[in-house]
Amino acid sequence: MSNLVVNPFASIELTRERSAPVGLRVxxxxxxxxxxxxxxxxxxxxxxxxxxxxxxxxxxSHVRGRLELDETEVSVLREAGYLVPPSEVPQAPxxxxxxxxxxxxxxxxxxxxxxxVVVTGFKLLTAPPRLPREKxxxxxxxxxxxxxxxxxxxxxTGITAVHEVPDWLVxxxxxxxxxxxxxxxxxxxFQALRAAxxxxxxxELTRERATWRxxxxxxxxxxxxxxxxxxxxxFHPAQMKALRAYYRGLVSSGLLVLGDPQSxxxxxxxxxxSSFFHEQLAGVVSNLFDVExxxxxxxxxxxxxxxxxxxxxxxxxxxxxxxxxxxxxSGRTGPGSWPLVFSPPGGRPGTLHQTxxxxxxxxxxxxxxARPTLPEGCRSTSLxxxxxxxxxxxxxx
Numbered sequence: 001m002s003n004l005v006v007n008p009f010a011s012i013e014l015t016r017e018r019s020a021p022v023g024l025r026v027x028x029x030x031x032x033x034x035x036x037x038x039x040x041x042x043x044x045x046x047x048x049x050x051x052x053x054x055x056x057x058x059x060x061s062h063v064r065g066r067l068e069l070d071e072t073e074v075s076v077l078r079e080a081g082y083l084v085p086p087s088e089v090p091q092a093p094x095x096x097x098x099x100x101x102x103x104x105x106x107x108x109x110x111x112x113x114x115x116x117v118v119v120t121g122f123k124l125l126t127a128p129p130r131l132p133r134e135k136x137x138x139x140x141x142x143x144x145x146x147x148x149x150x151x152x153x154x155x156x157t158g159i160t161a162v163h164e165v166p167d168w169l170v171x172x173x174x175x176x177x178x179x180x181x182x183x184x185x186x187x188x189x190f191q192a193l194r195a196a197x198x199x200x201x202x203x204e205l206t207r208e209r210a211t212w213r214x215x216x217x218x219x220x221x222x223x224x225x226x227x228x229x230x231x232x233x234x235f236h237p238a239q240m241k242a243l244r245a246y247y248r249g250l251v252s253s254g255l256l257v258l259g260d261p262q263s264x265x266x267x268x269x270x271x272x273x274s275s276f277f278h279e280q281l282a283g284v285v286s287n288l289f290d291v292e293x294x295x296x297x298x299x300x301x302x303x304x305x306x307x308x309x310x311x312x313x314x315x316x317x318x319x320x321x322x323x324x325x326x327x328x329x330s331g332r333t334g335p336g337s338w339p340l341v342f343s344p345p346g347g348r349p350g351t352l353h354q355t356x357x358x359x360x361x362x363x364x365x366x367x368x369x370a371r372p373t374l375p376e377g378c379r380s381t382s383l384x385x386x387x388x389x390x391x392x393x394x395x396x397x
Contacts (some may be wrong), residue, residue: 003036004066004074008169009090011253012082014054015039021170024052028081029090034251034258034266038080039195048073063080067208093249095273097165097242099150100192116182116201124165124173152198152356156208156238159280161236163196197236215223219288227344228362229288230352234281234324244271245328246380247381251302264307264374270397277324278385281359284389285320288361293320293387294397302381303338309371311343316394318364325354327381338380343368359385 009029024040042049053069069077077083079150126148147164151172159203165173169192175183182190182199193199200208212284235243248254256266268274278298285293296317314321328337340352340360344367352360362369364386374380386395 003085005086006091007082007084007089009092010080010082010234014051014053014056021053025079026082027050027264029254030081031088031254032092034254034256038078040076045073045076049077063141085260090253090255091253093246095242095246095255096158097163097238098147099162099165099196100188101238103188103191106202112211113321116199117205118176118178118182119152119155119179119198119200120178121155121160122152122176122178122198123148123151124170125151126170126174129393138391152195152196152236154197155200155205156212157234158283159234161196161239162276163238181270182336196238216284216287220290223288223361226342226350227347227367228342228360228374229350230354230358230360231284232358233353234284235277235283235357237357239277240326243273243277243383244356244381247300247302247326250300256297256300256302258304264304266300266302266304270297271300274298274300274383277383281322281385282387285322289320289363291320292390294390294392296386296388296392298386299384300381301384303379304376305374305378307371307378307380308373309369311341311370313366313368313370314364314386316392317388317396318386319365319389319392320361321356322359322361322385322387324359324383324385325356325380326383327356329374329381330378338371338374338378341370343370 007028010026011026011379013027015023017023021042023042026038026040027035028038029035040049041053044102048069051069051073055067060170074083148170150163150165151165153159154160169189172183172185172193176193176198177183182193185193215231219231222229250265250268250271256268257266258266275295275298278295280288281295282293282295292319296319323340325337337353339347340354342362343349354360
């Protein structure tokens, strides 16, 4: 066992029959295959069962345990993914959105438009913060430590984006004053802050706020008459790019479970990165459905070829739902995504083809929805965002 280590992403769960412990379930990630579970029967491996049970109890008591195993037991745990060579320890992906990435080559010095302002809601965090409740997920994003953070609350939509700030841009960010004029900036700094929507002119604010009000009004009308509405541009493109990379990393590292009651999809419930995005749309949902809404739970689904979603409605925690298309890949021509089919009671069925970054809103408990079989060569990743009224008294998960 000298060349093996305990997989830090593996877990042990006791199984019982009539309240008596009879075995263990070892869950571990396998890159490219997902998170798999191996059963260890106490009758077949009594010594191993007792050793792992003791180890699990030590972990719950925050006591460092130690395994003494023979070759057969090592082989069992190696096959279960609990023991791995150091080179095979999975690397957890991190959500990284670096401010100023992918900028075009700087040309001549740009001229600031008259009345250019700093977006209200910009905040620079230069040290790992003690996060308030509404930003509690930031500490779990893998962001607080490598670079300072910039929290950018969009002056039009009210949706917050989180960026890492590279060293070359920290000085410029410290000179920003929300609501005030832009400071003196280099062309590169100016481009980076414009790209992140930290700098907007008064003319842009006026025009974009009118466009946003029109988009909300149109979506409310569609919800009333059709039962569902699709909205684009809710999240900054750089945030969506980072989210796609993060989810692809979760799948490739094996950290997601493949298969649940709706098989052929990798899934995760209330992922911390997903939860940050989930919280950002609570205000939009409240506006669209004319109710004070709060997040209940979110669910990530990374669908594989052959997956199919039968016609169904959702449970009580899905009073107001959003399906955010994060990623879609296809080796064929035709419509650009996996269609989502709505069947509103008393109305005509509607088929929606989304593009990445678009979110479909509907009443999950009331509007039946389905998807046909996902064709060979296609993969589709959606984040399901569910909300309830503030007065909801049931469990949120």
